[in-house]
Amino acid sequence: MTSPLTLAEKLLAAHAGLDTVVTGQIVVCDVDVAIAQDGTGPLAIQQIEELGAGKVRAPECVFFIDHAAPAPRSELANAQKTIRAFCAASGATLSDVEMGVCHQRVAESYAKPGDLVIGADSHTCMAGALGAFATGMGSTDVAVGMASGKTWLRVPETFRIEVEGAFADGVEAKDLMLTLIGQLGADGATYKALEFGGPGIDAMPMPGRLTLSNMAVEAGAKCGLMPSDETTRAFLATLGREEAWRPLTADAGAAYERVVTFDLESIVPTVAKPHTVDNTATAAELEGTKVDQVLIGTCTNGRLEDLRSAARVLRGRRRAPGTRLIVTPASQATARAAAAEGLFDVFWDAGAVITNPGCGACVGIHEGILADGEVCVSTANRNFHGRMGNPEAFIYLGSPATAAASAVAGEITDPRELL
């Protein structure tokens, strides 16, 4: 009988064709889903060609045009043309400019519980919320994964994040994750797997789980894993993919390098200050910080439930006169649902710009670059120096509720004051 395994160990053993694995072991694994985007895709294509491979071998290879969608300049239009041509010739799937952010699209349409997902984008770890071993790599690693159907991985040690209780009204998964990263530090989980569990996770809907897994890499982690349970099944069923479901949990008695426990009752609206994600404070502590722009969206918090949370604060209110408000749905499916339930009217009435589904202003390419000295409150996952296109600007990260409340007040605001 083999010793009990963590989720990471279980998933890697299965993909390496082994009964068991130990931490630190190097394994060569079969890849189920391999993705790249318009920033990393052209280099991946070049490497696939360098390998002499005209076709892709991994079962699901997808290229997403989401970072600069539609193209804001000719160099990028040309790079996107290369991606479209490669997909047509190689058998890879194309997700074009109208469809939305890669990670949201992977959760909606591609990743399944039990899969191994690699992506040339660091937030590929988001698919861990479905019970898939999902991790970010560079273009060359993903090129090899696409062309050969295999990748190598070191079996990581696991930090178990044990979650109890329920959030108070106005507090969200983003607040938990920022609190966790503030505690662990931006390199506190480097090379480790985060495994979330406990009654607080069992009761957490899929959107919150996706936000937690998305940001695992912000603590340096290789992946952020959730069990696959009835919530996962229901999520897949809504997307017409219930047959992709299978249950998955860590073995009782699995060995963890560290266990960190959170009681959700104790979590409050939390914000990461410039210029690192672990530089956290409570929203209340930052009141009085003037805000020039608010971004609600991205792969971290651009889902329907996030837009609902923002709309709950914005309904019947307007943005402060000096504060721009940008809303970017994570995917076309999200945008369609939000429009159908009237959320776009709430945003327009509040003075928002609604942009095409995609990465939008998150990474400083287009659709909301900041001016010198400006402050942005964003629902994204990263606030690094220069991230939103200007190294002279300042980015604070918070939940959709905190971002919406800050847009209304024109300064960083604890959303519970407006509920």
Place this chain on the structure above:
Amino acid sequence: MGHLTDELLHGRAWLFGDDISTDHIAPGRLFHLRTNMPELAKHVLEDARPEFAAEMRPGDFVVGGRNFGLGSSREHAPRIIKLAGAGAVLAQSFARIFFRNSINVGLPVLQCDTSGIGELDELQVDLEAGEVRDLTTGAVIPFVPLPPVMVTILNDGGLVAHVKKHGGFALPGGPEA
């Protein structure tokens, strides 16, 4: 550690602090230059030290603190550090994806105690002996040996060359030594 190379690397130290992200190295506002890496390399690390790209000499070292290369998976970051002519990156610790990317593209990344290295110190890196010699201060700083799997990939000339040479992965398995 396995045999890497007999070559001694030699150059000056350029100091960068903790948490140098891939946004510092290859910022998103230059996204359109990703398909023109020689041009992108002229801006390498611009948002951390704007003068670096113009004033560094081939062989000079990028010397960081903790968590060097955190953030995005963009492989362009280590590629343009190499393309700009840097001999290696030395740091107290590295972010996971940046580290893996660096090995894949053949950029030496050496984990060592960089705290005593001064700005523009003359350094000599002996990859075979596993040490950095600070010729300005006389200090000898050992670096953490690369895992065997990384040595294999680096010695084969990067990941694509490794896969082409062996027709797939041929990696030392087992727990890391």
